[in-house]
Ligand SMILES: [Zn+2]
């Protein structure tokens with residue numbers, strides 16, 4: 621089968637013909653219907669320090685996946701059968717560690733990452749552990765199903781920011797930031813402001829319901845935002861984000877900066893007495909239920925965010941568009 625393989629410790633990937641995987645015990649084999657490119661995949665492609673620390677080539681990449689179950693290999697009691705359309709949760713938890721036991725499985729101490737620490741779904745077939753397989757609500761459009769994982773990140777961020785009635789500022793309007801705009805609106809924010817350097821994604825921000833968008837934080841908004849969602853992962857805008865949040869406001873960090881960030885902790889954090897939160901992944905499975913509900917009730921339409929589709933064989937072209945900043949979510953179809 622065709623697969624996108626990170627096969628060397630250097631920038632780039634290779635499209636390869638590899639053998640079809642077999643499901644191990646308590647795994648499902650899926651025929652991939654669609655997979656979407658994530659910011660993390662850009663990091664893997666470019667071989668950032670984060671990627672270097674998390675991937676041991678060769679690995680089939682791609683973690684935002686929807687597929688049809690071809691085979692279930694398990695004697696355990698489970699809800700899955702052949703033909704089910706399922707998505708994959710990226711954070712493969714161990715179910716035994718302290719975090720798993722206290723219902724924080726998304727930050728498991730022994731976490732394995734689908735499509736990063738083990739083979740993923742930029743391929744014709746993929747295997748997913750049963751415990752991180754999500755059965756989709758069939759009323760949700762197929763195109764939205766693979767993007768539930770990033771929407772889940774955004775929903776988790778927005779729920780931590782407790783947005784109803786608040787002025788919310790979203791820094792970074794990449795696909796997850798765009799999802800955060802939509803989720804903040806859906807959950808009753810009074811006003812949602814988007815900040816993004818590129819115009820293309822500012823326009824997408826307006827499509828997703830942002831009330832105002834700016835290239836950078838205007839002086840009029842300094843200290844005026846009740847909640848600031850840092851989705852850019854740009855170390856150079858963190859200070860701007862911390863300028864935006866009001867005294868005793870809420871700051872949620874999500875984007876992972878490519879380099880160490882210098883922050884004036886006294887000025888921005890202690891003097892302002894902020895509520896500081898961070899998000900790494902989706903709560904299992906609360907966030908997935910919230911996401912499914914937002915999509916099934918059409919409170920969020922991901923069709924606005926999915927701007928491009930490519931066959932898997934044109935992965936390089938898709939990655940080039942993704943890196944240009946002139947796209948929303950990009951779907952790949954094997
Ligand atoms: Zn992702």
Ligand SMILES: [Zn+2]
Pocket residue numbers: 713714715716717718719720725728729730731
């Ligand atoms: Zn664990």
